[in-house]
Amino acid sequence: MIALYVVIGVVVVLAIILFMQYNSLVRQRNQVQNSWSQIDVQLKRRHDLIPNLIETVKGYMKHERETLESVTNARTSAVEAGGRGVGQQAKAEGELSGMLTRFFAVAENYPDLKANQNFLALQEELTSTENKIGFARQFYNDSVLNLNNKVQQFPSNIVAGMFGFKVGEFFELEAPAEREVPKVSFT
Amino acid sequence: MWEQIRANKIKSVWVIVGMGVLLLGFGYLIGELFFESGIAGIVLASIVWLIMNLVAFFQGDQVFLSVSKAKKLERSDHPKLFNTVEEMTIASGLPKMPDIYIIDEPAPNAFAMGRDPNKAAIAVTSGLLQRLNRDELQGVIAHEIGHIKNRDVLLMVISGITMGAIVLLADFALIYLILGGAGGGRRSSSSGGGGQGQIIILIVGIAFIILAPIIARLLYFAMSRKREYLADASSALYTRYPEGLASALEKISSSTNVLKSANRVTAPMYIVNPLHKPGLKASDLSSTHPPTSERIRILRSMGSSASFADYNRIYSEVHKGGGGVIPQSALAGAAGLVETRGASAEEARPEKIEKLERTREVSDLVEKLNDYTALACKCGAKFKVPTDFKGKSIKCPRCGTVNHIPGR
Structure with a gap:
């Protein structure tokens, strides 16, 4: 009799551990998905803001056609890269970020532009969207790290294997140089 | 590292249960002493506690915000502040962006409100907006979001009320004891002999009446200081730029303006203690906030790493052998390597011009x-x-x- 109780007890404990591990894995996976949609929202917002920006600065920056065109091109390829997987999209968006920082560095040379309220508002919006993308990426990568730890570490890897949980993909920017924010000198 | 919130929830419940037990035990003792029935004392203590909680629960935020003379902001009023809060909401993974309030006061300070992350609010003073640049503002907002994310507001409100109930009961008991000196006589007549035992119980009771509020206060203050450290660590984690908060703390604490709308009840909610007197010893036991110089030192020592584990290690170094400040449960799931980032481009702008712009912006806002x-x-x-x-x-x-x- 006692042996039976012991067996039942062990089974119940194992079942509880299984439930808890499974729920924890589902929670982590949902967080990864949710934080990815956060990045997506911000990337879309950036795509929407750029045409306005180009429209606003066109009159002021007549001699910078090349810069403006490269921003527009980078935007187009970033929009096209959407839905082609995390790695591809990260690459295109990373290039767009680089183009934008270069563009704002160039814009510093136009005092008239810096007095334009519309431009200042757009600059604030784009800078902030840039930050939001960065923070959303940070949160996404943290979530992926947590999920991956769960999927690969013992004992949760057993549960993950049983129910087909997969490791997530990190959102990495391509070149390490792009991670640095350029210093703009005013002297 | 996001597992810490769940761990904190469980931990908060234990702290509150502990304080509740202290309150009930205290109620029982008072009941025994004055009504000759411990149960009556417990009932009395529970009623006092419940009423105070109900008031705080349904009215707390509004009362607090109106006492502080805070005005609600819309996005168009101050896009930069709104964007900063939104950025930190994303970085922390909060489900909903908190409401933003502004207090028209020259003293720089900020606080967070809201028991529930879905109904939270952050208030900043106009002095804070004027003085801090974007990176510093971000650090302060991240600290406040850290309070919301770690459920500190709920914890501090409930434990504050429990402390308040104990203090209130102790005050009543002392007044009763002083005014009703005859109470002791009545008591001994009803219980007959055993005079000596009675006196011992009375002495223990009086000692408890004096000690319980002090213990409750020290518990409350110690917890408040721990939560400040945790919010600082959260700020470093969300922004990946501890220097922003460090330099903001430096600016806030060096300000000579006094926050007029703060009082003893609201003080623990602010990022830097608004009532701190310059003469007071920094590491005072009855302070709601850790010494600012120490908070800055820990943040500055973080160097290029911003994880909870690093904050904890530096905290232990500063407090020689004093153990860590981050709950073990939070450290267990923490990511190994968390790098900091560089300053944002705004840092490069000349501080003087920038401050002029900010001042104009804020005074326009306040006038509007x-x-x-x-x-x-x-x-x-x-x-x-x-x-x-x-x-x-x-x-x-x-x-x-x-x-x-x-x-x-």
Whole structure:
């Protein structure tokens, strides 16, 4: 009799551990998905803001056609890269970020532009969207790290294997140089 | 590292249960001493606690915000502040962006409100907006979001109320004891002999009446200080830029302005203790906040790593052998390597020009919120007039023309 109780007890404990591990894995996976949609929202917002920006600065920056065109091109390829997987999209968006920082560095040379309220508002919006993308990426990568730890570490890897949980993909920017924010000198 | 919130929830419950047990035990003792029934004391203590909690639960945020004279902001009022809060909401993974309030006071400070992350609010003073650059503002907002994310507001409100109930009961008991000196006589007549045992119980009871509020207060203050450290660590984690908060703390604490709308009840909610007197010893046991210099030192020592584990290690180094400040449960799931980032581009701008811009921005905002009337005189002078002048006439200080201000 006692042996039976012991067996039942062990089974119940194992079942509880299984439930808890499974729920924890589902929670982590949902967080990864949710934080990815956060990045997506911000990337879309950036795509929407750029045409306005180009429209606003066109009159002021007549001699910078090349810069403006490269921003527009980078935007187009970033929009096209959407839905082609995390790695591809990260690459295109990373290039767009680089183009934008270069563009704002160039814009510093136009005092008239810096007095334009519309431009200042757009600059604030784009800078902030840039930050939001960065923070959303940070949160996404943290979530992926947590999920991956769960999927690969013992004992949760057993549960993950049983129910087909997969490791997530990190959102990495391509070149390490792009991670640095350029210093703009005013002297 | 996001597992810590769940761990904190469980931990908070234990702290509150502990304080509740202290309150009930205290109620029982008071009941035994004064009503000859411990149960009556427990009932009394529970009723006091419940009423205070209900008031705080349904009215707390509104009362607190109106006591602090806070005004709600819309996105168009101050896009930069809104964006900063939104950025930190994303970085922390909060489900919903907190409401933003502004307090028109020159003393720089900020606080977070809201028991529930879905109904949270952050208030900043106009002095804070004027003084801090974007990176510093971000650090402060991240600290406040950290409070919301770690459920500190709920924890501090409930434990504050429990402490308040204990203090209140102790005050009543002392007054009762002093005024009703005859109470002891009545008691001994009802219980017959055993005089010596009675006296011992009475002495223990009085000692408890004096000690319980002190213990409750120390518990409360110690917890408050721990939560501040945890919010600092969260700020470093969300922004990946501890220097921003460090330099903000430096600016806030070096300000000589005194926050007029703060009082003893609201003090623990602010980022830097608004009531701190310069003469007070920094590491005072009865302080709601850790010494600012120490918070800055820990943040500055973090160097290029911003994880909870690093914050904890540096904290232990500063407090020699004093153990860590981050719950073990939070450290267990923490990511190994968390790098900091560089300063944002705004840092490079000359501080003086930037401050002028910010000051103008904030004073425009405050005037707009206070419903000032913009007035242009014939001579070209422009001025803004407070609401009290509506429907009256004023003379232009430049050319002397009398201008009529349209009424409401």
